[in-house]
Amino acid sequence: MEVNKFGLSRVIPAEIKRDIRQQCGFGCVICGLGIIQYEHVDPEFKDAKKHDPANMTLLCPQCHSKVTTKMWSKSRVKLAMRMPKCLQQGYSNEFFDFPERNPSLIFGGVKLSNCKIPIQVANYALFQLKKPEYLGQPFLLSGLFTDSNGEVSLEIKDNEWKANSSLWDVEVKGPCITIRERHRKIHLVLTITEQCDILVSRLDMVFAGFYFEANGDYLKVTFPDGGSSELSGCVADNCNVGISF
Ligand SMILES: [Zn+2]
Numbered sequence: 001m002e003v004n005k006f007g008l009s010r011v012i013p014a015e016i017k018r019d020i021r022q023q024c025g026f027g028c029v030i031c032g033l034g035i036i037q038y039e040h041v042d043p044e045f046k047d048a049k050k051h052d053p054a055n056m057t058l059l060c061p062q063c064h065s066k067v068t069t070k071m072w073s074k075s076r077v078k079l080a081m082r083m084p085k086c087l088q089q090g091y092s093n094e095f096f097d098f099p100e101r102n103p104s105l106i107f108g109g110v111k112l113s114n115c116k117i118p119i120q121v122a123n124y125a126l127f128q129l130k131k132p133e134y135l136g137q138p139f140l141l142s143g144l145f146t147d148s149n150g151e152v153s154l155e156i157k158d159n160e161w162k163a164n165s166s167l168w169d170v171e172v173k174g175p176c177i178t179i180r181e182r183h184r185k186i187h188l189v190l191t192i193t194e195q196c197d198i199l200v201s202r203l204d205m206v207f208a209g210f211y212f213e214a215n216g217d218y219l220k221v222t223f224p225d226g227g228s229s230e231l232s233g234c235v236a237d238n239c240n241v242g243i244s245f
Contacts, residue, residue, distance in 0.1 A: 027092025108214025
């Protein structure tokens, strides 16, 4: 384990990381991108005695390297720390990529493949997939996730995702986005698989009076009239609309 001259480990405890994510609005303080690295600003890690969120921030790899190579000054970072980009614009953002084929949407074990509109709720296309319009363009996904209060948490428009900066926690680790509504209350776990499918393994979402709950391999939908239905397995392949509620 790497430690500095004060014996401080490079490993930052999970709750300190969360504090830093929250104070930065879950993205790079300079540009708002959601793929981030944790950075000791002042003092730098080599001179730090502790992992203090007040002196630490989030930077995307590109902004980070501009600071490391001194193309940008430390003052640039400190200014951004006072006015984080995500808090100003209200979201952190990044892009999904579906280069090879139409991605399947796997919702708590329910697999929807080759559907233009994988899920439709109350006549609203909750998710939509568009084929590439020109050579080299990926498949394009648009869609919406709302939390258990019906507030928009993650919005996807033509592969660009935006996570609301007023959420309790958004954690992006490699291809996996985890959103928590509060301590130990997971709202969404979304992973882009190695096959470039979209896997929703956890979901707690209210939309238009419908309650969607996904955990592992089941999807439970509770309807506005109180009735409910549990779905699993492959329900749709090659349809215009996959499932409609
Ligand atoms: Zn950045």
